[in-house]
Amino acid sequence: MKLSKAKGLVVAVAVSLALAGCSSGSGNNGGTMLDKLGANEKTLTLLGWPGYAEDGSTDKTVDWVTPFEKETGCQVTFKPYGTSDEALSLFKTGQYDAIAASGDATLRLVAGGYVQPLNTALIPSYANVYSFLKNRAWNTVDKKSYGVPHGYGANLLMYNTDVVKPAPTSWSVVFDGASAYKGKVTAYDSPIYIADAALYLMKHKPELGITNPYSLDKDQLAEAVDLLKAQRANVGEYWSDYLKSIQSFETGNTVVGTTWQVIKNSMSTKSHTEAILPTEGATGWSDSWMISSSTKHVNCAYKWLDYIDSPKANAAATEYFGEAPVTQDACQYASDKAFCDTYHAGDEAYAAQIWYWTTPISTCLDGRKDVKCTDYAAWTKAWQDIKG
Amino acid sequence: MTKNPSVAGAAIAVTPARRVSSYLYNHAKARLQLLLAAPVLWLALVYIAALLMLLVTAFWTVDEFTGNTKVAWNLDNIVSLFTDSLYSSVTLRTIGIALGVTLVDIALALPIAFFMSKVAGPKLRNILAISVLLPLWASYLVKAYAWRSVLSNKGVLQWLLEPLGLNTPGYSLWGAAITLGYMWLPYVILPIYGGLEKVPGNMLEASSDLGAKTFTTVRRVIFPMILPSIIAGSIFAFSLTLGDYITINIVGGPNQMLGNLIYTNVGTANNLPMAAALALIPIAIMFAYLGSVRRTGALNNL
Known part of the structure; x- marks a missing residue:
């Protein structure tokens, strides 16, 4: 066994490399903003709260992903997560092209360099988004926009x-x-x-x-x-x-x-409950779609961000989850006519009383x-x- | 399949496979080593190495900025286990619940197991064995949520207890202990039943022939014989409770156990090193427990 020492060394080096590999992590420095869109790639992998990208597999009638796939040719794979912290650790793997994140995760994603600044000019539907949702602390850093709104609500x-x-x-x-x-x-x-x-x-x-x-x-x-x-x-x-x-x-x-509003809405009619926004105001969430800094499907990702803020898709997605949509145009596409009133969509005075989750x-x-x-x-x- | 004609012939072709097989035939030790290599490798690499990799992170730390685990050897996490009152109080609470659940389960399991093995006829015994095993067919979560509804203010328990002037324990440590006791009862009954099966009926008769009262028979004849089985059952109830974090979440109200601390450190806090350090506590407790019961022969009754 002459080689044993050398072998031992090799093993030691390999182990320390493996350990270093576990710890160093990826995450480059922010990435650069896209100038113009190119041809769509074939696939798109998304990460989001449950119910944020439904393709009809949960409920046949709930499907806003298939029209997107037909329109753009981007085949969508969606992975739901349970908590902001789980989202963070999943997104760090670099397997996802875009993520729908709440404000208590977005800044951590930006700080870690996992998402790229967005050229909002390439996202036409962004223009119609309520102005009080744009350029906020949880989606904008150094005047650079990192996310487009998906929906918002109050606790x-x-x-x-x-x-x-x-x-x-x-x-x-x-x-x-x-x-x-x-x-x-x-x-x-x-x-x-x-x-x-x-x-x-x-x-x-x-x-x-x-x-x-x-x-x-x-x-x-x-x-x-x-x-x-x-x-x-x-x-x-x-x-x-x-x-x-x-x-x-x-x-x-x-x-x-x-x-949450969705809980109040799901209560049986027999139960005597009321949900209010107290005088102090409330905390709440405002979720943003962000694009990975290491994505290989940036065009499809931009298309998705544009699509999810378009009136019809946004109405479908936010109504399914139970939160306010991000454009006034979305209201007319909701299946429940009272939808926008129930969730106080576009009510700026109501929205101003909400302190959105921020890391x-x-x-x-x-x-x-x-x-x-x-x-x-x-x-x-x-x-x-x-x-x- | 056709028969290989060369087998019948005198000249047997010396293929490599044949050479290997004759080598193995002559070297018993090599044969054994090869046979064991696969399972041992599995145990060492997949099971023990993975576990050690996880536990070794207890001595590392988390990079504050990126949130990644980084290799910086230190004892901070281990020290805080002893200095932070949160961890000691949660550990004591967890041990308390585990002990309570274990004792109640043993108290319930003893008469049931005794009835099954010594009193019931073969037909009734089968029915009882099936009904003890039946809950194991349902998912853990289903049972926990069932108890959530039983324990609620409008649940069956409240309905039963109200006429007696009592109230349901609700979602509390008591609720969690009751649910856990229910969950692990079959795991306690089965080893004790197995132990009682080994006690010959004529010993009980001999004991009573010699003038021993029922209680004396139980204390001096049955109990010493089934003690290892009782301890074997207690290992199940104790260790399963020690590691539980789901039941306490569903029926435990605002309380947390060690498992919850580990879970939130992995999930919410993204602090794998602290979670690994916390995981050492139940491991240490179980080692101490198993070490102390090893001599009773309980481990042969698992």
Whole structure:
């Protein structure tokens, strides 16, 4: 066995290379903006929330992908994900050409260089998108647009009208006044929910100096955590699965807490619930389609971004999921005539009360330079501590 | 298939395959090594190496900016397991639930297993065995969601308990413990039933002939004989509860167990090193548990 030493060395080198390979990750530096479109490639691989790109395989009548495939010749493969964090780790593999991401993932995608800046001139339907959805902190960095809107919605306050009296108008019913409904309060099970507490503090304790619920320094985060720990004593259960939340409200295990419009709409008519946008405003989501910086199907990806913002497709996609569409033109294509009113589409005053999910990062988003803010990792640890 | 004519003839062609087979025939050791190579390689590479690769990340860290795991050897994660009160309180809660579930399951399994093996006739025994195994045919999630509806404020349990002036435990640690107890009961009944089967009926008769009361027979004859089986059952209930994170999510209300911390560190926090460090806790507990019961012979009854 003369070779054993050499062999050992080879193995050691191979192992260390493999380990290095695991850790270094890909992600080039942002990529460059496309000047003009070329011929469509043959395929397109998309990543998005469930129900964002339906091709009729879930429900035969729900299909806005097939018309796109016929029109452009781009064969679409769609992969749904469950949480923003899962989306991030999937997208990092570089297998996807485009992603529909919420604001708590978009900045992380841009910072990691996983998505490319968009030439919105190549996306005709973008011109009709509500102006209050454009050039926002979660889709635009350094004045460069990285995403086109897909749809948006608010995290509302739902309550059982039989139990919760008088009818609440403020989030205080789940914070300072939560003990009245001890064990029957619910909250969204994600670190991003800390922003809901921060928003409440922003309105009720101005002395803390919170101006953006996603931009908290250490002390402000500690205040929000204290508020949530106090709330924890009254929480019956946290939810992240919306079906679970529906069931809890229907059985009366939960009587008050944060919710989505789609949950309110799915409640059985027998249950006495109401969902409101409280006076403090609310947190919410605004999802954007972004294109991978390493995509080989950039033309198809641009076509998809244009298509998903076109009135008919956008109406189909947002109505199926239960959120507001991003153009006024979409409203006429909804199967439910009241669709745009239900979701307050285009209602700028309503939209202005929504603080859209944004990734907390150590650079303060509210413009403070003299202090470091807490990042998402700190929020995640804080959320574990809150649940205890 | 046609017969090979050369077999019948005197001159046997020396093919490479034949050479290999005659070599193996003469070298018993090589034969054994070759035979074992495939499964051992499988165990070593696919199972143990993959597990070690995962656990070794506990000593690495996450790059704050890109969120990738990077190789920077340190003990920070392990240290925080001991210094952060969150981890110790969740660990204690998890062990508490696991112990509770195990004890309740043993208490329920003993009479059922005894009835099955010593009292019931062969026909009834088959029916009982099937009904014990039946829940295993349904998916884990289906059972957990079924309990979610049973435990709810408008559920069957509330309906049963209300006349007695009691309330359903609802979605809480109690709810989770009840559900987990239900989930793992068959895994406890089966080894104990197997252990009782090995206890000869005439020993019980001998015990009573010698004047022992029922309780004495149970304590001095049956119990020592089936102790290894009980421990074998407890290993199932204990280890399965220790690693559970789904049931607690569905019926546990706002509470979390070790599995949830691991899950959120992998999923939400994108902190694989911390998740790996946390995964060491149940592994350490199980090693300690298995080590302490090894001498009882329980591991031969799994």
